[in-house]
Amino acid sequence: MQAVRIHRFGGPEVMAIEEIDRPTPSANEVLIKVFAASVNPVDAKMREGKYPVVTEKDLPYVLGRDVSGQIAAAGDDVSSFLIGDEVFAFLSPEHGGYEEFVLARADEVAAKPKSLDQVGAAAVPLAGITAWQGLFDHGGLRQGQHVLIHGGAGGVGHFAIQFAKAKGAWVATTVSASEKEFVSDLGADQVIDYKSEKFEDVIEPVDLVFDLIAGETQERGFNVVKPGGALISTLQEPDKARAAELSIRVGRYTAQPNGAQLREIAELIDQGKVKVVIASTFELNEAAEAQAALNERHIRGKVVLKVVN
Ligand SMILES: NC(=O)c1ccc[n+]([C@@H]2O[C@H](COP(=O)([O-])OP(=O)(O)OC[C@H]3O[C@@H](n4cnc5c(N)ncnc54)[C@H](OP(=O)(O)O)[C@@H]3O)[C@@H](O)[C@H]2O)c1
Known part of the structure; x- marks a missing residue:
């Protein structure tokens, strides 16, 4: 073969x-x-x-x-x-x-x-499970909560927007200007062009920041998490001392294969809730x-x- x-x-x-x-x-x-x-x-x-x-x-x-x-x-x-x-x-x-x-x-x-x-x-599978585990297993996102997803137009981000909406969360996301309409169509409630706007200037505090970018985007993310909320990254361990000062939970994770979660994702897709x-x-x-x-x-x-x- x-x-x-x-x-x-x-x-x-x-x-x-x-x-x-x-x-x-x-x-x-x-x-x-x-x-x-x-x-x-x-x-x-x-x-x-x-x-x-x-x-x-x-x-x-x-x-x-x-x-x-x-x-x-x-x-x-x-x-x-x-x-x-x-x-x-x-x-x-x-x-x-x-x-x-x-x-x-x-x-x-x-x-x-x-x-x-x-x-x-x-x-x-990989992008979907990464989004699922980041939002729900690590981020603890629940119905009615607010989440900011960085990099919403990419592989993981486009699933994350739709999973969060399917769960009943409110979603803000950062993308390039050319992707604003795309992520709005996926259900994002607030769309921020990361090249022309600073998300921390235009967003209300959120329960969860889902960081797919790292670096200074992650650092600035600390400014928009509510006390008791979380900042979860696929890429870089966030600063734990700063998290303790702000009373927020932080973490970096590696997505793990999981057939049961794939079945849940398949159901959402077949129900027409996720494109x-x-x-x-x-x-x-x-x-x-x-x-x-x-x-x-x-x-x-x-x-x-x-x-x-
Ligand atoms: N830990 C894990 O298990 C795990 C699993 C999957 C993925 N990851 C990591 O997570 C990241 C995302 O994965 P992916 O598959 O979604 O990647 P991807 O498909 O390449 O998407 C990345 C997206 O980020 C956007 N972007 C770049 N800089 C940005 C910024 N400053 N602010 C907001 N958006 C920005 C890009 O948009 P523009 O091109 O328009 O800027 C692109 O749409 C990757 O670095 C990947 O390595 C980790």
Whole structure:
């Protein structure tokens, strides 16, 4: 089968499409025939050797963290899926999604939303679960609360806006000017162009800041959290001393695969409460171009590799 692998860390040139053996599932795993795999910022960090979970000892390494496809084989202990079931999954880092067949733990996998095609489904798992865990597990966001989401037009942000609205929260978000209408259409109540406005000048204090940007955006975020509220980041540990002074909760987290949460997300999608937005699609042998497109930013939604046409 074909896979996009790296044998050393570096720039896009270290990715090569290669012929490798199709793996066999162990007792609690399934083998997924991959139809599409999404591209996430973490893929480039792994390729560059800047993601601590993947080190020299893991090379050669297949990139990619989430897929959609069909069950091709199942381990002896797997009773939740049948051969041919259409599924999607956020993979553990030991398995890469940029390949024709991938192993996944059965509890990381969920039935694909019926209302989505394979490309749409592949776009969901990592970004969707990151948004879900950030808002609800770490952020504790509840109905009626106010949340500020930084980077609302990107992969994680566009899901976060819609999940927060589906939960009954009030949502403000920061985006580039060109994305204001896009995020309003997704349901955002207040939209701030981060290049021409300072969010802290125009927003009322919120219960949660969901930080997808880090740096000075994160630092300024402290100014808009209500006492008792939270600032949660996907990228950078916020200053705990400052949080204690302000009586707010802070944290940085790494999203974890979770089949049960994927099922909840699939339900919201099939109920029409969450739209999946595809920025662009590429072929498997265009992984370098796909990562470059994501890196150039101004992404509206998700970049996806089509593994089967
Ligand atoms: N910890 C975890 O488990 C985890 C999981 C997923 C993602 N992440 C991280 O979370 C971040 C977001 O991921 P993603 O997949 O959503 O990335 P993405 O699709 O590349 O989206 C990033 C978005 O941020 C916007 N942006 C850039 N600078 C901004 C600023 N100063 N203020 C507001 N928006 C700004 C960009 O818009 P413009 O181009 O228009 O500026 C773009 O829409 C990435 O850094 C990723 O590595 C972490």
